[in-house]
Amino acid sequence: xxxxxxxxxxxxxxxxxxxxxxxxxxxxxxxxxxxxxxxxxxxxxxxxxxxxxxxxxxxxxxxxxxxxxxxxxxxxxxxxxxxxxxxxxxxxxxxxxxxxxxxxxxxxxxxxxxxxxxxxxxxxxxxxxxxxxxxxxxxxxxxxxxxxxx
Amino acid sequence: xxxxxxxxxxxxxxxxxxxxxxxxxxxxxxxxxxxxxxxxxxxxxxxxxxxxxxxxxxxxxxxxxxxxxxxxxxxxxxxxxxxxxxxxxxxxxxxxxxxxxxxxxxxxxxxxxxxxxxxxxxxxxxxxxxxxxxxxxxxxxxxxxxxxxxxxxxxxxxxxxxxxxxxxxxxxxxxxxxxxxxxxxxxxxxxxxxxxxxxxxxxxxxxxxxxxxxxxxxxxxxxxxxxxxxxxxxxxxxxxxx
Numbered sequence: 001x002x003x004x005x006x007x008x009x010x011x012x013x014x015x016x017x018x019x020x021x022x023x024x025x026x027x028x029x030x031x032x033x034x035x036x037x038x039x040x041x042x043x044x045x046x047x048x049x050x051x052x053x054x055x056x057x058x059x060x061x062x063x064x065x066x067x068x069x070x071x072x073x074x075x076x077x078x079x080x081x082x083x084x085x086x087x088x089x090x091x092x093x094x095x096x097x098x099x100x101x102x103x104x105x106x107x108x109x110x111x112x113x114x115x116x117x118x119x120x121x122x123x124x125x126x127x128x129x130x131x132x133x134x135x136x137x138x139x140x141x142x143x144x145x146x147x148x149x150x
Numbered sequence: 151x152x153x154x155x156x157x158x159x160x161x162x163x164x165x166x167x168x169x170x171x172x173x174x175x176x177x178x179x180x181x182x183x184x185x186x187x188x189x190x191x192x193x194x195x196x197x198x199x200x201x202x203x204x205x206x207x208x209x210x211x212x213x214x215x216x217x218x219x220x221x222x223x224x225x226x227x228x229x230x231x232x233x234x235x236x237x238x239x240x241x242x243x244x245x246x247x248x249x250x251x252x253x254x255x256x257x258x259x260x261x262x263x264x265x266x267x268x269x270x271x272x273x274x275x276x277x278x279x280x281x282x283x284x285x286x287x288x289x290x291x292x293x294x295x296x297x298x299x300x301x302x303x304x305x306x307x308x309x310x311x312x313x314x315x316x317x318x319x320x321x322x323x324x325x326x327x328x329x330x331x332x333x334x335x336x337x338x339x340x341x342x343x344x345x346x347x348x349x350x351x352x353x354x355x356x357x358x359x360x361x362x363x364x365x366x367x368x369x370x371x372x373x374x375x376x377x378x379x380x381x382x383x384x385x386x387x388x389x390x391x392x
Contacts, residue, residue: 002225006233016240022232043241043277046302 007035008116008149009068011142018044034070039142051100052125059106061128064135066142068120075119083113086148087122088140091132099125107132116148218331219314221324226306227285229294234304236279241326246272246347248280249310249320252292256338257319261296263340271344276323283307319343323350 002013006021013019018040024033036050042063048054052065059065075081089109099108100123109124122143126135224236224247238245248264250257263270264278272278280297282288284307297303309315313322313331321343322334333350337343372378 002223002235004225004233004235006231013235016237017235018237019235020228020232022228022230025230043237043243044302046300 008118009035009037010147010149011037011039012145013039014041014138014141017041017142020044024050032072034072035068036070037066037068039066040064041138051123053101056099056101056103056106056125059103059125059127061105062131062134063127064131064138065125066139067123068146069123071119071121073119076114076117078119080112081114081119083111084115085113086115086143086146087111087113088143089122089124089136091136094124094126094129094132094136105129116150118148118150120148218322218334219312221329221331222309222312224279224281224304224306224309226281226304226309229290229297229303229305234302236302236304238279238324238326239329241277241324243326244276244332245324245326246276246278247309247313247322247324248278249282249313249315249318249322250280251282251318252289252296254318258296259339260319260343264301265298267298267300270340276347277302279304281306281309283310321346323347 004011004013004019004021007023009021011019020038022036022038024036026033038044038048038055040055040063042059045054045058050069051067055065071081089111093109093111094107095109096102096107098110099106105128107126107129109122109126111122113120113122124135124139126132221239223238224234226234228234236245238247248260250260264280267278270278278301280301280303282293282303282305285305287307288305290305293303293305313334315322317336320334320336323332324330325332333346335343335346337346367373367376367379
């Protein structure tokens with residue numbers, strides 16, 4: 001695995017996968033944006049929204065797209081982010097109604113958590129149920145190598 | 151006395167004439183050799199002009215190296231404070247790596263060509279990725295102005311070393327599924343690089359030329375098995391006489 005690190009986040013990228021760790025630009029000087037991680041087992045398009053707009057419509061059955069989206073400190077302590085530590089995913093966490101943008105055949109998974117004192121949403125889009133076992137294993141391998149600095 | 155002065159002056163004039171002629175000839179030879187090396191001084195010279203000058207891609211494969219560098223994924227920084235990992239080895243498609251810089255004059259033409267992705271006439275199974283040197287060796291503000299938003303740009307001096315890039319602009323074509331470099335070289339403009347790319351594809355896939363010929367024949371209504379494909383030279387000559 002090749003490592004990718006920026007903005008207090010570090011993770012391994014499996015062979016054949018792509019990754020970006022970025023922060024969106026700000027429109028106003030007082031504005032502050034947070035980290036967004038995008039990972040995929042296919043070529044990531046450059047023009048993509050935080051939660052996969054511009055990405056998921058082109059996905060194929062074996063494809064997986066992973067988002068790790070950081071929220072601001074005002075979200076700390078909120079019940080939504082009560083889960084502590086980097087999570088793992090299971091097949092029963094995926095469903096077609098958990099997609100930000102429902103597309104035929106695709107399944108989504110969302111999990112909010114806090115790690116390193118930082119609140120995150122893990123969002124995963126699977127290309128199809130047929131490939132879900134392998135996708136779950138691959139995503140968990142990535143999550144096992146995720147390091148979040150406080 | 152006057153005659154002697156006239157003779158001396160004549161000799162001096164002749165010598166100066168010879169000297170100027172020699173200098174002009176030397177200058178012309180220098181220009182001719184520079185032109186042959188691809189450093190022609192005429193920016194408006196047509197790119198498709200015949201001859202040994204800048205019209206052909208110049209192979210800049212690393213001297214002394216009989217093989218291409220081993221292909222490697224790209225790890226580096228993006229242009230907006232981001233970390234980037236681009237998969238090249240094992241990717242589903244081929245990747246054309248364009249090693250460019252913000253400062254080189256020849257690169258400007260490539261940045262402009264890349265701004266309109268549709269005009270590149272790149273096969274759908276080839277992904278174009280621009281690789282520049284690290285931020286410390288580049289002008290990031292200039293790169294932000296030059297890079298079109300749809301194009302992946304990775305700042306990675308390590309990639310330049312991995313692919314043994316001799317200078318910019320330089321292009322490397324990597325076959326993703328087998329993870330090997332299929333061709334590399336440079337050119338003065340995008341048309342030249344496309345020719346280089348076509349040669350690399352023909353070299354790497356023996357059927358590339360055949361596919362192109364088949365497509366051209368089909369476009370003219372000549373399908374496989376067409377009787378016209380099996381005429382002898384004598385028949386063709388006879389038809390042309392008739």
